[in-house]
Structures are given as structure tokens and as C-alpha cells.
Amino acid sequence: MRKLIKLSRNFLSSEVDGELILVHGETGGFFALKDVGFNIWRKLDDEADLDVISGQICDEYDVEDDVCSKSVAEFADQLVATGFAEYR
Numbered sequence: 001m002r003k004l005i006k007l008s009r010n011f012l013s014s015e016v017d018g019e020l021i022l023v024h025g026e027t028g029g030f031f032a033l034k035d036v037g038f039n040i041w042r043k044l045d046d047e048a049d050l051d052v053i054s055g056q057i058c059d060e061y062d063v064e065d066d067v068c069s070k071s072v073a074e075f076a077d078q079l080v081a082t083g084f085a086e087y088r
Contacts, residue, residue: 003048003088004076006041010083022084029082036061040075048088050076 012023020038022031033041036057043053050072058068079085 002050
């Protein structure tokens with residue numbers, strides 16, 4: 001079970017036209033989240049377990065479990081690599 005925690009102290013965010021723009025306060029790096037990525041990001045407010053989030057995404061988007069799990073993990077890795085979240 002991998003848990004992903006937002007590092008809210010590291011970024012500023014703003015929602016614009018259905019997209020969430022994240023800007024890292026120290027590096028200036030940014031993410032523009034929409035659709036599934038934005039949905040995963042919102043889910044992190046209530047749930048840190050990536051397996052649970054992946055299951056929810058699979059159900060919502062009718063995606064095969066292995067494909068969904070791999071995509072959620074890759075997205076999580078990107079958030080960690082850019083300093084917007086960390087694994088616990």
C-alpha cells in the first residue's frame with residue numbers, strides 16, 4: 001500500500017477553466033491538471049492510498065485494473081518528482 005500526501009506548503013494553486021494550475025514555490029516548476037489528473041488530485045484530499053484511488057478511477061472511467069493502476073502510479077511518481085507530493 002503506497003500513500004501519497006500533497007505537500008501543500010510547497011505550492012500555490014489556482015483553478016482556471018476546469019484546470020488546476022500548480023506552481024512550486026521554490027523551483028517555479030508547474031503542473032496543469034485537468035480531467036483524470038485533476039480528479040486524482042482532488043481525491044488525495046480525502047484518501048492517500050493509491051490502491052483505493054486507482055480502484056475509484058477504474059470504476060469511474062471503466063478502465064482495466066492493471067492499466068489504471070500503472071497510470072495512477074506514473075502520475076503519482078510525476079507529482080513526487082516535481083515536489084508537489086511525497087510517498088509515506
